[in-house]
Amino acid sequence: MKSKLKLIASFKIWIVIYPALTLFLYLFGELLSAVPLYIRTFLMTITLVPLIVFVGVPLVDSIIRWFSTAREILEKQ
Helix, strand or coil, rough: CHHHHHHHHHHHHHHHHHHHHHHHHHHHHHHHHCCCHHHHHHHHHHHHHHHHHHHHHHHHHHHHHHHHHHHHHHHHH
16 A cells, blocks of 8 residues: 555544544543543443444545545536
C-alpha cells in the first residue's frame, strides 16, 4: 500500500475512533472509574473495535464516496 493510501486510511480510522472513544468515556467513564485499568481497556476495546470496523469506517467511506460523486456531478455541469 502506498504511503498516501496509508495516510488516508489512518485519517479515516482516526475520524471514527476519536468521537467513539470520547462518547464512550463521557457515557461510561464515571461508571468504569472504579474498575481496574485492564478490565476498563478490555471493555472499551470489545465494544469499540467492532463498532469502528463494521459501522464507523464504512459510514465514513460512504460519506466520502457520496461527496466525491456529488463533486463529479457538479464538475460535469
